[in-house]
Amino acid sequence: xxxxxxxxxxxxxxxxxxxxxxxxxxxxxxxxxxxxxxxxxxxxxxxxxxxxxxxxxxxxxxxxxxxxxxxxxxxxxxxxxxxxxxxxxxxxxxxxxxxxxxxxxxxxxxxxxxxxxxxxxxxxxxxxxxxxxxxxxxxxxxxxxxxxxxxxxxxxxxx
Amino acid sequence: xxxxxxxxxxxxxxxxxxxxxxxxxxxxxxxxxxxxxxxxxxxxxxxxxxxxxxxxxxxxxxxxxxxxxxxxxxxxxxxxxxxxxxxxxxxxxxxxxxxxxxxxxxxxxxxxxxxxxxxxxxxxxxxxxxxxxxxxxxxxxxxxxxxxxxxxxxxxxxxxxxxxxxxxxxxxxxxxxxxxxxxxxxxxxxxxxxxxxxxxxxxxxxxxxxxxxxxxxxxxxxxxxxxxxxxxxxxxxxxxxxxxxxxxxxxxxxxxxxxxxxxxxxxxxxxxxxxxxxxxx
Numbered sequence: 001x002x003x004x005x006x007x008x009x010x011x012x013x014x015x016x017x018x019x020x021x022x023x024x025x026x027x028x029x030x031x032x033x034x035x036x037x038x039x040x041x042x043x044x045x046x047x048x049x050x051x052x053x054x055x056x057x058x059x060x061x062x063x064x065x066x067x068x069x070x071x072x073x074x075x076x077x078x079x080x081x082x083x084x085x086x087x088x089x090x091x092x093x094x095x096x097x098x099x100x101x102x103x104x105x106x107x108x109x110x111x112x113x114x115x116x117x118x119x120x121x122x123x124x125x126x127x128x129x130x131x132x133x134x135x136x137x138x139x140x141x142x143x144x145x146x147x148x149x150x151x152x153x154x155x156x157x158x159x
Numbered sequence: 160x161x162x163x164x165x166x167x168x169x170x171x172x173x174x175x176x177x178x179x180x181x182x183x184x185x186x187x188x189x190x191x192x193x194x195x196x197x198x199x200x201x202x203x204x205x206x207x208x209x210x211x212x213x214x215x216x217x218x219x220x221x222x223x224x225x226x227x228x229x230x231x232x233x234x235x236x237x238x239x240x241x242x243x244x245x246x247x248x249x250x251x252x253x254x255x256x257x258x259x260x261x262x263x264x265x266x267x268x269x270x271x272x273x274x275x276x277x278x279x280x281x282x283x284x285x286x287x288x289x290x291x292x293x294x295x296x297x298x299x300x301x302x303x304x305x306x307x308x309x310x311x312x313x314x315x316x317x318x319x320x321x322x323x324x325x326x327x328x329x330x331x332x333x334x335x336x337x338x339x340x341x342x343x344x345x346x347x348x349x350x351x352x353x354x355x356x357x358x359x360x361x362x363x364x365x366x367x368x369x370x371x372x373x374x375x376x377x378x379x380x381x382x383x384x385x386x387x388x389x390x391x392x393x394x395x396x397x398x399x400x401x402x403x404x405x406x407x408x409x410x411x412x413x414x415x416x417x418x419x420x421x422x423x424x425x426x427x428x429x430x431x432x433x434x435x436x437x438x439x440x
Contacts (some may be wrong), residue, residue, distance in 0.1 A: 014303065015208045017255045021215040024248050028219055060204070062303040087204035110211030113218065 006033045007124045008051060012043045013085070018109075022056070025113050026120070040069035047076045054123040056107075056116075059086035059094050067097040067117055079130040081123030083107060085116075094112075149150040187409050190391040194329065195205065198270075198296055205266055205299035209259030216252040219396040223249045281428060283316035286324065286356055287349055293328040294347070301336050305343050305362075312350040318428045323399045327408075330392035331360045333350040338364025338418060354426050361419035362430065375410075 008030045011019050019036035026032055035050075037043040040061060053089070055073045057066040070082040081104040086094050089106070098106055104126065105119045188346050223245040230238035269292040293297045294307060301307060339362055346361045367375060373383060376397045400408040412418040 013208070017212045017259055018208050020251060020255055021212040021219075024219050024252055025215055027248070028222060028245070060303050087207040109207035110214050113215050 004029055007053045007128075009120060009124075010034065010043055010046065010052050010055045010073075011036045011057075012038075012040050012055070012061070012066070014038050014061040015058070018058065022116070026117070029117060030121075032124075034119075040064040040066075040072075043069060044072050044076070047073055047080075048092075052077060052080050053127045054081040054083065054120055056083045056085050056120070059084055059097075067094075067101055070103060071101050079127045081105075081127045081132065083119060083123060085109060085111060111147075111156045176241065179375050182224050186391065187395060190395060194326075194333070194392070197358055198300075198329070202266055202270065202296065202299055205382055206263050206304075209262045212259045213256050216256055220249050220252055258433070265402055268292065281318055281320060283318055284321035284324075285314065285386060286317050286319070286321075286358065286424070287311045289321050289348060290328050290349065290358065291331060293325050294313065296329065296334045300333070300410075303337055304341070305339055305345055308346045310346065310348040313347075314349055314351050314356050315426050317356050317426050318402055319424060319425055320399075323403060326425065327396040327399050327422065328358070328360070331422075333363060334392065335360060335362035335418070338362050338366070340365065351426075352423070353424045358422045359419055360422075361417060363417040366414040366416055367410070368414060372412065376408075377394070402426070 007030075009026065011022055011034065013019050013036075016038055019038065023036055026034055033070045035043075035046055035052075037046065039066060040057070043055070043057075046052075052073075055070060057069050057073075058094045061069075066086065067083050070084065073080055073082055083105045084094060084098060084103055087109045093105065104123050107116055107119060116132040223242070226238075227242040230242040289411065290309075290311075294309070332345065332347075339345075344363050346359075347382055348359045348361075350357045376393050397408050400406045400422055405428065406422065406424040408422050410418055410420045
């Protein structure tokens with residue numbers, strides 16, 4: 001998996017117009033790398049080989065729902081922040097699904113640019129921190145196990 | 160109590176009958192509003208994406224134009240180049256705004272043909288168009304789950320109450336969508352047959368149980384959960400098709416395979432409903 005400097009945002013919506021609008025806004029306001037997909041399957045494929053900081057997805061889509069996609073996204077990249085961007089009509093079922101799979105945020109359509117930007121920025125920071133934390137924990141684990149090894153050898157040497 | 164005077168009794172009967180008629184009309188109106196309420200939920204979903212896009216695009220376009228204005232005033236080459244790229248973005252956003260506005264107005268237009276209250280208005284109408292605008296209303300409910308196939312034959316203009324027939328099509332389409340659990344298909348076919356127009360709406364849903372079949376056109380019968388169906392949709396549809404238009408409505412169904420509704424509407428409205436009814440299967 002490639003680690004790049006620019007924060008990477010994945011947007012999935014079966015309506016091209018939503019992707020284009022969000023992309024235009026984020027490109028104007030930020031330096032994020034934006035990857036838009038009208039098919040969730042393609043977004044999954046992208047996430048198999050590219051590190052993503054935040055995934056924003058529509059809820060109702062043909063073949064794969066936003067919840068299914070975001071569940072898959074977490075399996076691929078446990079630290080990715082996941083946001084559901086959805087129409088008002090399916091709010092109840094969306095909230096239920098959010099609670100079931102534990103999403104980071106929920107944004108209603110029509111969305112407000114400034115609010116969406118804030119959520120995306122915070123989500124990116126969150127996933128970066130989580131990744132950092134995981135790295136530190138695994139460093140600690142390595143240090144711990146090498147210490148244990150040393151201790152074992154010391155005990156073997158002296159006993 | 161004294162024995163009732165026959166004249167008094169018949170006047171009481173007449174007033175009771177009038178009351179029953181009023182209640183029936185009220186029920187019809189309530190059913191229509193309930194249907195409309197459900198429909199609105201999916202319409203809201205349908206127009207939220209285009210509205211979101213337009214609301215998002217507008218400030219981006221304004222910001223870009225301001226950038227361009229500043230770049231033109233300064234004459235700075237790098238700023239002009241950046242503004243030039245931003246103009247491309249603006250052009251694509253403007254194109255999207257147009258599509259988004261068209262989408263919203265299509266939905267609103269569909270809604271208008273549905274709620275037009277001129278039920279007394281008997282006009283020549285293109286039933287293919289009426290079905291198309293009804294399909295636009297159900298699009299949000301079916302989108303992504305149920306594929307809708309249309310096979311429209313060439314139809315003569317039909318003298319009818321188009322908005323009432325729209326209500327019939329809507330009832331049957333909504334039922335078809337609800338009969339399908341998960342992904343499925345609805346096929347709508349129209350043909351001119353003799354002096355009538357034949358509309359068939361087929362779904363590959365759960366089908367109607369044999370014991371329910373004789374009851375489906377009866378008022379108050381529903382297999383749907385409380386709050387989902389009023390149990391009046393098909394009862395009203397039958398009334399609209401048969402009594403108002405002198406047509407026919409029937410269905411074939413197989414459990415686990417699906418249901419097909421056949422609606423036949425005579426092209427011309429005569430005075431004698433029996434004489435003008437279209438051919439049956």
